[in-house]
Amino acid sequence: MKDLSLHLIDILQNSTRAEATEVYVGLIYNETDKTLTLSIKDNGKGMSAEMVKNVTDPFCTSRTTRKVGLGIPLLKQNAEKTEGNFQIKSELNQGTTVSAVFKYEHVDMLPLGDIGGAMALTISSWEKTEFEFDYKKGDNEFNLKTQDMKEVLEGVPLSNPQVINYIKEIINENIK
Amino acid sequence: MNKIKSLDDLRKIKADVEGKMKLREHSENAENLVQIKVAMATCGIASGAKTVMDFLVSDLDKRNIPAVVTQTGCMGYCYAEPTIEVTKPGEEPIVFGYVDTKKAEEIITKYILTGELVDGIIPVNYEKIEDKKN
Ligand SMILES: Nc1ncnc2c1ncn2[C@@H]1O[C@H](COP(=O)(O)OP(=O)(O)O)[C@@H](O)[C@H]1O
Numbered sequence: 091m092k093d094l095s096l097h098l099i100d101i102l103q104n105s106t107r108a109e110a111t112e113v114y115v116g117l118i119y120n121e122t123d124k125t126l127t128l129s130i131k132d133n134g135k136g137m138s139a140e141m142v143k144n145v146t147d148p149f150c151t152s153r154t155t156r157k158v159g160l161g162i163p164l165l166k167q168n169a170e171k172t173e174g175n176f177q178i179k180s181e182l183n184q185g186t187t188v189s190a191v192f193k194y195e196h197v198d199m200l201p202l203g204d205i206g207g208a209m210a211l212t213i214s215s216w217e218k219t220e221f222e223f224d225y226k227k228g229d230n231e232f233n234l235k236t237q238d239m240k241e242v243l244e245g246v247p248l249s250n251p252q253v254i255n256y257i258k259e260i261i262n263e264n265i266k
Numbered sequence: 267m268n269k270i271k272s273l274d275d276l277r278k279i280k281a282d283v284e285g286k287m288k289l290r291e292h293s294e295n296a297e298n299l300v301q302i303k304v305a306m307a308t309c310g311i312a313s314g315a316k317t318v319m320d321f322l323v324s325d326l327d328k329r330n331i332p333a334v335v336t337q338t339g340c341m342g343y344c345y346a347e348p349t350i351e352v353t354k355p356g357e358e359p360i361v362f363g364y365v366d367t368k369k370a371e372e373i374i375t376k377y378i379l380t381g382e383l384v385d386g387i388i389p390v391n392y393e394k395i396e397d398k399k400n
């Protein structure tokens with residue numbers, strides 16, 4: 091994957107496929123440690139301890155359409171390349187948290203890419219799932235929840251192109 | 267701490283969208299929308315599906331074609347990614363492979379607007395994407 095936004099779309103799809111109804115995305119900088127933590131937490135169907143152990147292995151997938159699962163191994167590899175780390179916590183029927191820690195000053199750090207677009211295209215594709223996006227870098231903080239947006243929209247769908255563009259821009263503006 | 271845009275901007279967008287929806291009332295019904303699914307599992311994303319999806323959303327909007335573009339999981343055609351499934355109102359879905367923005371433009375101009383077929387159709391022995399278990 092050429093940037094973090096593409097990983098984000100990919101990992102979020104694991105959550106929606108696991109039938110999560112609530113998904114949290116955190117993009118949190120720690121300027122003391124020079125780390126950026128991307129975390130995705132869902133309340134989907136979770137994984138067994140056995141599955142969690144195997145999931146960073148590229149041949150592990152529960153899909154039947156294709157034999158290898160590469161999403162998680164690729165994210166882990168990109169985090170570790172920056173001398174960061176990677177973790178998955180999961181419990182059956184409870185949910186899953188994936189956290190990738192990047193050392194953002196490392197030469198192998200990926201660009202962020204279009205994080206706003208990644209969120210917008212995911213939010214608009216799974217309108218029934220509630221998403222929360224959370225950003226922190228020093229004194230800059232930004233938070234966006236689909237619940238709040240739905241209240242304002244009163245039935246105008248999140249998949250409306252103008253709404254998609256709004257989500258993309260509000261996020262990208264605020265994480266500059 | 268919203269810097270430039272806030273939920274107030276969303277309120278304006280909502281009013282604007284509702285105004286437009288009134289103008290073209292019947293074309294907004296779900297059955298009159300062109301539905302496009304973009305396969306965005308790992309292989310799809312790695313081969314450029316996000317760029318294609320961005321293009322489809324904005325180009326259809328620009329041309330005022332009522333449509334809903336959504337992501338879907340692995341369609342099982344990794345070799346032909348990015349792939350998209352296009353369903354015109356009242357018609358059977360058609361899956362196109364190797365879609366880049368140029369191909370997407372051609373699909374809109376030819377297949378969606380005039381019904382002309384374009385290269386890159388993947389024969390599907392018939393099973394819609396939703397019916398597939400990821
Ligand atoms: N958030 C999640 N909730 C439940 N299961 C998950 C989650 N993320 C990953 N998995 C499991 O791990 C497997 C491997 O994930 P991944 O590496 O992304 O490959 P793929 O999604 O292509 O199978 C998935 O098929 C799924 O069974």
Ligand SMILES: [Mg+2]
Pocket residue numbers: 100101103104159160161162308
């Ligand atoms: Mg995956």
